[in-house]
Amino acid sequence: MSTNTCTNPITISLTLNSKPLSIAVDPAERLLDTLRYQLGLTGTKEGCAEGECGACTVLIDDQPANACLVLTCQLAGRFVRTIESINVDTLHHMHEQGTTQCGACTPGVVMCAQWINEHQDVLKHQSLRQLMSGNLCRCTGYDGIILGIEKTLNETNPATAHKDPR
Amino acid sequence: MRRREGLAKLTGSEKYIDDLSIPGCLWGMAARSPVPRGIIRQIHFAKDFNWSEFVVVDHRDIPGTNEIFMIQNDQPVLAADRVMHIHEPVVLLAHPDRQACRHAINQISFDIDPLPAALDYRKVPTTEQIQYASDNVFAHLSVTKGDVEQAFKDAPHVIQGIYETGAQEHVYLENQGMAAWFDDQGVLTVQGSMQCPYYVVNALKHALKLDESRVRVIQSPTGGGFGGKEDYPSNLACYAALLALKAQQPVKIIYDREEDLAATTKRHPARLKHRTAVDDQGRLIAQDIEMIIDGGAYVTLSPVVLSRGIIHAAGPYACDHVRIEGKAMLSNSVPFGAFRGFGVPQAAFAMERHMDHIARTLGIDAVEMRRRNLIRDGQSLSTGQVINDGTDRVALMDLALKESGWAGHIKDHAAFNQTHPYLRKGMGLACIYHGSGFTGSGEVHLASKLHVAGLSDGRIEIRSANTEIGQGMLTVFTRIASHRLGLEPEQIVIAEADTSRVPNSGPTVASRTTMVAGKLVENACSDLLDQLGLPVHETGQVVVDAITAWHLDNPGQELVGTAQYRQPPGINWDDKTYKGDAYGTYGWATYIARVQVDLRTCTTTVLDFHAVQEIGTVINNTLATGQIQGGVVQGIGWALMEECCFREGAMINNQLTNYIIPTASDVPGISVSFLENPYEHGAMGAKGLGELPMDGPAPAIANAVADALSQLLIDQPDTIPLTPERIMSLTTPIHA
Ligand code: FES
Ligand code: FES
Numbered sequence: 001m002s003t004n005t006c007t008n009p010i011t012i013s014l015t016l017n018s019k020p021l022s023i024a025v026d027p028a029e030r031l032l033d034t035l036r037y038q039l040g041l042t043g044t045k046e047g048c049a050e051g052e053c054g055a056c057t058v059l060i061d062d063q064p065a066n067a068c069l070v071l072t073c074q075l076a077g078r079f080v081r082t083i084e085s086i087n088v089d090t091l092h093h094m095h096e097q098g099t100t101q102c103g104a105c106t107p108g109v110v111m112c113a114q115w116i117n118e119h120q121d122v123l124k125h126q127s128l129r130q131l132m133s134g135n136l137c138r139c140t141g142y143d144g145i146i147l148g149i150e151k152t153l154n155e156t157n158p159a160t161a162h163k164d165p166r
Numbered sequence: 167m168r169r170r171e172g173l174a175k176l177t178g179s180e181k182y183i184d185d186l187s188i189p190g191c192l193w194g195m196a197a198r199s200p201v202p203r204g205i206i207r208q209i210h211f212a213k214d215f216n217w218s219e220f221v222v223v224d225h226r227d228i229p230g231t232n233e234i235f236m237i238q239n240d241q242p243v244l245a246a247d248r249v250m251h252i253h254e255p256v257v258l259l260a261h262p263d264r265q266a267c268r269h270a271i272n273q274i275s276f277d278i279d280p281l282p283a284a285l286d287y288r289k290v291p292t293t294e295q296i297q298y299a300s301d302n303v304f305a306h307l308s309v310t311k312g313d314v315e316q317a318f319k320d321a322p323h324v325i326q327g328i329y330e331t332g333a334q335e336h337v338y339l340e341n342q343g344m345a346a347w348f349d350d351q352g353v354l355t356v357q358g359s360m361q362c363p364y365y366v367v368n369a370l371k372h373a374l375k376l377d378e379s380r381v382r383v384i385q386s387p388t389g390g391g392f393g394g395k396e397d398y399p400s401n402l403a404c405y406a407a408l409l410a411l412k413a414q415q416p417v418k419i420i421y422d423r424e425e426d427l428a429a430t431t432k433r434h435p436a437r438l439k440h441r442t443a444v445d446d447q448g449r450l451i452a453q454d455i456e457m458i459i460d461g462g463a464y465v466t467l468s469p470v471v472l473s474r475g476i477i478h479a480a481g482p483y484a485c486d487h488v489r490i491e492g493k494a495m496l497s498n499s500v501p502f503g504a505f506r507g508f509g510v511p512q513a514a515f516a517m518e519r520h521m522d523h524i525a526r527t528l529g530i531d532a533v534e535m536r537r538r539n540l541i542r543d544g545q546s547l548s549t550g551q552v553i554n555d556g557t558d559r560v561a562l563m564d565l566a567l568k569e570s571g572w573a574g575h576i577k578d579h580a581a582f583n584q585t586h587p588y589l590r591k592g593m594g595l596a597c598i599y600h601g602s603g604f605t606g607s608g609e610v611h612l613a614s615k616l617h618v619a620g621l622s623d624g625r626i627e628i629r630s631a632n633t634e635i636g637q638g639m640l641t642v643f644t645r646i647a648s649h650r651l652g653l654e655p656e657q658i659v660i661a662e663a664d665t666s667r668v669p670n671s672g673p674t675v676a677s678r679t680t681m682v683a684g685k686l687v688e689n690a691c692s693d694l695l696d697q698l699g700l701p702v703h704e705t706g707q708v709v710v711d712a713i714t715a716w717h718l719d720n721p722g723q724e725l726v727g728t729a730q731y732r733q734p735p736g737i738n739w740d741d742k743t744y745k746g747d748a749y750g751t752y753g754w755a756t757y758i759a760r761v762q763v764d765l766r767t768c769t770t771t772v773l774d775f776h777a778v779q780e781i782g783t784v785i786n787n788t789l790a791t792g793q794i795q796g797g798v799v800q801g802i803g804w805a806l807m808e809e810c811c812f813r814e815g816a817m818i819n820n821q822l823t824n825y826i827i828p829t830a831s832d833v834p835g836i837s838v839s840f841l842e843n844p845y846e847h848g849a850m851g852a853k854g855l856g857e858l859p860m861d862g863p864a865p866a867i868a869n870a871v872a873d874a875l876s877q878l879l880i881d882q883p884d885t886i887p888l889t890p891e892r893i894m895s896l897t898t899p900i901h902a
Contacts, residue, residue, distance in 0.1 A: 036184075036185070040187065042178070042181065042182075042184075042185035043177065043178020043179065044178065045178075045182075045339070045340070045389075046184070046341075046422075047339045047340070047341075047423065047822075048423045048821070048822040049422055049423060050423070050821060050822065050823055052821075052822035053339065053822055055339055082178075083177065083178035084177075084178060086177060086178075088173060088176075091173065091176045091177065095168050095169065095172045095173055095176060096168055096788070097788070098169070098788045098789065098791070098792040099176070100169065100172055100175040100176055101169075101390075101636035101637070101638070101792060101796065102175075102338070102339065102340065102388065102389045102390040102391075102635060102636025103171075103174075103175030103176075103180050103182075103389060103636065104182070104338070104339035104340040104389030104390060105339045106175045106176055106178070107176075107177075110176055110177075110178075127831070128830075129830040129831040130830075132829075132830040132831075133829040133830050133831040133832075134829075135829075136337075136339065136822070136827060136829060137339070137796075138336075138337050138339050138392070138796070138800070138827065139339075139390055139636045139792070139796045140792055140795060140796050141792070141794075141795030141796040141797070141798055141799035141800075141833065141836050142795075142799065142829075142830040142833060143791075143792070143795045143835050143836055144788075144792050144795070146830065146835070
C-alpha cells in the first residue's frame with residue numbers, strides 16, 4: 001500500500017534518529033508520508049495536514065517542525081528526529097500527570113516538550129502554554145500536558161523550577 | 167494507578183488504524199453530492215481516464231439493504247436516485263495509490279435535477295421543501311407536569327427569552343478511519359476507529375446481508391470520539407466493506423481532516439424559547455419551554471438527542487408546573503449527531519442564561535435566584551422523578567462560590583470596570599446536572615452482557631465491547647476488577663474489543679461505561695467466584711490458585727464469569743408519557759467562569775474557571791480530573807470560538823485553519839473539585855462523569871460576559887458562539 005506512485009524519485013541522504021539514511025522519494029512526498037508509509041515510523045501522526053495541529057511534530061536540526069508541511073527531498077544532509085527516538089525513561093511524569101488521553105496528539109506534544117527541555121532558555125521569553133500552543137489537544141484541556149511537562153522540566157533542571165503562571 | 171496504555175501512547179507505539187500496514191490493501195474514497203437536494207439523473211465518469219485500474223462501487227453493488235442501520239434506517243449507505251445533502255456519498259472508488267484515488271474522484275461528475283432544499287431548521291418549511299412526514303418533523307416529544315396554563319394565569323411575573331446555540335465539530339484529533347477484508351471463508355473483518363463495535367456489526371449485517379457469524383468487528387485504539395464515533399463509523403465500515411467485497415482485496419478508508427469536517431456529524435444546532443412564571447422572590451412557578459433542534463438530512467440519532475435535551479431543559483430546579491415541547495427538524499445538511507452532552511449542553515445554555523435573565527429582570531442576585539430554586543431532596547424534576555440521593559446541591563454551589571472567590575471578585579470587578587479604559591471583567595455561574603447512562607428504559611432494552619474469564623495462568627481477562635477512546639476505560643475497568651478481586655493490575659487483562667471474542671456490553675456512550683458496564687465487571691467477577699465455588703468476598707491469591715486449579719481439572723476449557731444488566735429496583739419510567747425516573751441517577755455541578763472582554767477587539771478571555779461536581783465515587787482522580795478539564799475546554803471553545811459556517815447546508819470552513827478550537831494559550835488552568843456521594847448501583851459507587859463538563863461552561867461564560875458588559879449591552883449574549891463579531895454586534899461602540 002502506497003500513497004503515491006512515483007515516476008521520478010530523488011535519492012537523498014539524511015540522518016534519521018541518529019542513523020544515516022539514504023532514501024529514494026517522490027519530489028512531492030511529504031516527510032510525514034515518508035516516515036509513516038515508507039519507513040513504517042507511524043508514531044508521527046497526521047491530524048490536519050496543514051500545519052495547524054502539531055500532531056506531526058518532529059525535530060529537524062533541533063527545531064520543531066510540522067512533518068506535514070515539509071517535503072522529504074528538502075532534507076538532504078539534515079538531522080531529523082521523530083518520536084521513535086525518545087527515551088521512554090523521560091516520560092514518567094507525563095504518564096503520571098495525565099498528559100495523554102486518546103494519544104493522537106501525544107507524540108507531537110512529546111516532541112515539542114523534548115525541544116523545550118533541550119532549550120530551556122526559550123521559557124524566558126514565552127510561557128509554557130504559549131510554547132505549546134502549536135499542539136492542539138482535544139482531550140486533556142491542556143492541564144495534564146502542562147503539568148506533565150512542568151514536572152519533566154523541573155526534574156532536568158530543578159534550579160529554575162517552572163510553574164504555569166495561570 | 168497510571169493509565170494502562172499511557173506509555174504506548176507517549177512513545178507513539180500505539181497502533182491506530184492508519185498505522186496498521188495491511189498487505190495488498192487498497193485506499194478507498196467517496197465521490198459526493200455537490201448539491202443539497204435533487205434527483206440523480208446521471209453519473210459521468212470522465213472519458214479520457216483509465217478507469218480499469220479502479221474498483222468502482224455504487225448503490226447497485228449493495229448485497230443487502232441500502233440503509234445504515236440505526237433508529238429509523240432512513241439514511242442510505244450510498245445515494246441511489248436522490249441526494250439529500252451536499253457531501254452525501256454516491257460512488258465509492260478504491261485504488262492502490264491514494265493520490266490516484268483523490269485524482270479520480272475529480273473525474274466523476276453528477277447530473278442532478280435540483281429540488282428546493284430546507285436550509286433553516288427554525289423556519290416552517292414550504293410545501294416544496296417537505297421531505298419527511300407532512301412537516302419535516304423527525305420527532306416530537308413532550309414533558310408535562312402540573313397545570314401550566316392555570317399557573318401562568320395567577321403568576322405575578324412572566325419572563326421570556328430565546329436562546330440559540332450553533333453546531334460544533336468534535337475535532338477528535340484522529341480522523342475517522344476503517345479497514346475491511348474478507349477471508350477465504352467469506353468472513354468479513356472490519357477494523358477501525360470507533361466507539362461502538364456492535365453498532366458496526368449490525369450495520370454490516372444489514373447492508374452486506376451477512377449473518378452475525380460472518381461479521382467480525384475489531385476496534386483499533388481510537389484517537390478521540392466524543393460521540394463523533396458513535397454512529398458514523400458504521401457508514402465508513404459499510405463503504406470499506408462494499409469496496410473490499412467488489413475488489414476481493416482489503417480496503418482502507420482514512421478521511422483527511424477536510425473530508426472529516428465536511429462529511430461527518432456535528433452537534434445539533436438548537437433554539438430554545440423559555441416562558442417562565444415567577445413570584446416576587448424569583449421562585450419558579452411554571453416553566454413553558456420549547457426546544458427545536460436541527461436534525462440534518464436523516465433521522466439518525468436526533469430523536470434520542472432531543473429526548474435527553476428536553477428531559478434536562480427545565481434545569482436542576484424544583485418547579486411544580488412544567489411543559490416542555492421538543493422537535494427535531496429535517497434540514498438538507500449532513501445529519502447532526504451524537505456529541506458529548508447529547509442535547510443537554512443546548513438545554514443547559516438556555517436554562518442557565520434564562521435564570522440570569524429572570525434574576526436581572528426582578529433585581530435578584532443570580533446566586534440567590536438559584537439558591538431559592540435548586541432542587542432539594544424530596545422534590546421532583548420535570549418528569550416527576552423525585553430526587554432523594556442525599557446530595558446537598560446548595561452546599562455544592564456554595565463550595566464553588568467559595569473556591570472561585572466569587573464575592574471578592576465581584577467587588578474588585580466593579581471597581582476595575584469603572585476605571586479601566588477598555589477592559590471589562592465579569593463572573594458567571596451555571597448550575598447543571600446530567601443523567602447517567604441511557605435515558606429511561608434504554609439500558610433494559612440493551613440488556614448488556616459482559617464476561618470475566620479466568621485464564622489458565624491465573625490471570626483474569628475482562629471481555630467487553632466497551633472501548634478505550636481516551637477516557638480511560640482500560641484503566642478504570644482494571645481498577646474495578648482489581649478492587650473487586652484483590653488482584654494486582656498486572657493480573658488483569660482487558661481483551662481487545664473484537665466482536666468474535668467479546669459479548670455485547672453495549673455502546674461506549676452516555677457516560678455509561680464506568681457506571682453501567684463497570685458494574686457488570688463487578689458482577690461478572692462475582693459470578694466467576696461462584697463458579698469456582700468461592701465465597702462472594704474471596705480475594706487475592708486464593709482466587710488465583712482456584713483459577714489455575716480449575717484449569718488443571720478442566721484442561722482446554724473456558725472458565726467464564728458472566729453478567730447481564732438488570733435494572734436496579736425502584737426505577738419506574740414510562741416511555742409513552744415521559745413520566746418517571748428518566749435516569750437511575752444524576753451528576754450535579756456548579757461551574758463558574760471569570761472572563762475579561764477587551765472592548766478594542768471584542769475578544770473574550772477566560773481568566774479562570776472552577777468546576778465543582780458530585781459524580782459519586784471518583785475511581786481515578788487523574789483520569790476524572792482530566793475528563794472534566796478536557797470537557798470544560800471543549801465547552802469554552804463552543805462558547806467563544808467554534809463556529810461551523812454553512813453554505814447550502816454544507817460546512818465551508820472545514821479546515822483547522824478556519825474552524826478554531828482552543829489552544830493551550832487560549833485557556834486558563836481548569837480548577838476541578840469533586841464531592842463524592844457513592845451511588846449504590848454504579849461500579850464502586852461511580853456515576854457517569856464524561857458529559858457533565860460539556861454542559862456548564864457555555865452558560866457560565868455567557869453569564870460572565872453579560873456581567874462584564876452589563877453597562878454596554880444593547881442586546882444580551884443569548885446566542886453562541888460569542889465570537890468578537892457577535893460581541894461587537896451586542897455592544898455600543900466604546901468611543902460612541
Ligand atoms: S498534521 Fe501536521 S500540523 Fe496537523
Ligand atoms: S490526548 Fe486526545 S487529542 Fe490530546
